Amino acid sequence: MPLITLKTQIHADPQTEVVLKDAMLCATKVYNGLLWHLRKEYEETGKVNISRKNLNRILKELPRAKGYYSMSVQLTRDEVREAYKSFFALKKKGVTQHEAPGFRRKGYLSPLKYVQSGFKVEGDKVTLSLGTSREDGIKQISFRISHRPDIEYERVRELSITYDKVSGRIEARLVVEVKARENNGTGRAAVDLGETVLMACAFDDGTVMLYSGRHIKAIRRYWQKVRASLKQNSRRWKGITHRERRQVEHLLHIATSHFIAECVRRGVKEIAIGDLNGIRESVDYGDRLNQRLHAWPYRKVINMLKYKGALVGITVRDDISEERTSITCHACCRVKSSNRRHRGLYACCCGWRAQADVNGALNIYERAYKVSPVKGSSGRVARPAVVSYHLGWHGVAEPKRRDKTLCASA
Numbered sequence: 001m002p003l004i005t006l007k008t009q010i011h012a013d014p015q016t017e018v019v020l021k022d023a024m025l026c027a028t029k030v031y032n033g034l035l036w037h038l039r040k041e042y043e044e045t046g047k048v049n050i051s052r053k054n055l056n057r058i059l060k061e062l063p064r065a066k067g068y069y070s071m072s073v074q075l076t077r078d079e080v081r082e083a084y085k086s087f088f089a090l091k092k093k094g095v096t097q098h099e100a101p102g103f104r105r106k107g108y109l110s111p112l113k114y115v116q117s118g119f120k121v122e123g124d125k126v127t128l129s130l131g132t133s134r135e136d137g138i139k140q141i142s143f144r145i146s147h148r149p150d151i152e153y154e155r156v157r158e159l160s161i162t163y164d165k166v167s168g169r170i171e172a173r174l175v176v177e178v179k180a181r182e183n184n185g186t187g188r189a190a191v192d193l194g195e196t197v198l199m200a201c202a203f204d205d206g207t208v209m210l211y212s213g214r215h216i217k218a219i220r221r222y223w224q225k226v227r228a229s230l231k232q233n234s235r236r237w238k239g240i241t242h243r244e245r246r247q248v249e250h251l252l253h254i255a256t257s258h259f260i261a262e263c264v265r266r267g268v269k270e271i272a273i274g275d276l277n278g279i280r281e282s283v284d285y286g287d288r289l290n291q292r293l294h295a296w297p298y299r300k301v302i303n304m305l306k307y308k309g310a311l312v313g314i315t316v317r318d319d320i321s322e323e324r325t326s327i328t329c330h331a332c333c334r335v336k337s338s339n340r341r342h343r344g345l346y347a348c349c350c351g352w353r354a355q356a357d358v359n360g361a362l363n364i365y366e367r368a369y370k371v372s373p374v375k376g377s378s379g380r381v382a383r384p385a386v387v388s389y390h391l392g393w394h395g396v397a398e399p400k401r402r403d404k405t406l407c408a409s410a
Helices: 014-045 052-059 063-067 070-093 214-228 235-266 287-295 298-311 356-369
Strands: 003-011 112-115 119-122 125-129 140-146 153-164 169-178 187-193 197-203 207-212 268-275 315-321 345-347 353-355 385-392 395-397
Touching (some): 003 298, 014 052, 014 063, 014 070, 014 112, 014 140, 014 153, 014 169, 052 070, 070 112, 119 153, 125 153, 187 235, 187 298, 187 356, 207 235, 214 385, 235 268, 235 298, 235 385, 268 298, 268 356, 315 356, 353 356
Parallel strands (some): 187 268
Antiparallel strands (some): 003 169, 112 153, 119 125, 125 140, 187 197, 197 207, 385 395
16 A cells, blocks of 8 residues: 555644643653763774664663654664765765764754554554653553544554644654555556646647746745745744745645646646756855755645646656756757756757757656657657646646747757
């Protein structure tokens, strides 16, 4: 059965919230305590031993490790090991100048993670174990959760309790098994993610659908201007940030739901998305563009497509390299960055002209499936049928007038 992550709202009484926050604070103290002992060990011996045996020995010296569930303590231990492994990898590449992974800030509420044990979910009621050695004697707590009513799951595999510092709410994230709808389709699609064009989606019949990201850009730009006049992390600043995030997520849900519904209608079985890992870190576009690139919610779009696809039996993979797909001519495969012209137009000397995101989506499709949806056996390249959509608060709409740059030719 496919797995999806379900974000839920916690409904608990004030006393239960206090206990949850204390347990999350214990997780922070344990994380920082392990880091402190490893740093001290490095100063004394010049080496760092991140074996589980050594970390378990340190855990026995940390009184806060008794403040939450023992298996969750072990997951915190593994987070420290992963932090050091990532640090060593960056150190080897010469990317970081630090001498050790950083501490979590004072008062930070670390997520409480439960994997397969220590929790029970019965309908909307969740019961968590906190261990048997807490100073206040509380061994378990219970609370209610609420989530989207249209999602039915078979079993909860993992559960984590997180704190949203913007909204000030405690949330639960459940990794659940869902029974996917039967899908007998054989179609395939590829998606190129962007900013001005949120998604360029190429189908195996040569159709390319473009979802505009201009509405999202306008919302983010507006709220950034409002926040600029406010004190950072003030109550109003946090409220505006939370409102912006909800508005952006709403539009992302509209776009991804419409696309998945279109995939179901067309009998799509698999969707390929470009792999964004390393792209934002390896390319330097300047301070202003780098900031916009890192702030754009690419990963959120991918996660939405994955869980919505899983519900209808569609596999979503995001392991396709995007390297040079935006500057490679889909017709003749010539790689030339100057082919990307003004206002998103891609024009090659071979005669191929297309909207740049259409060209990129077709390249990702060909790279994923080793065949192009618009290239014939004779070598001729057909004109893709391009449909563009604008996002609105209540759905997507096809514009009345078709932009000339959306056409492609060879």
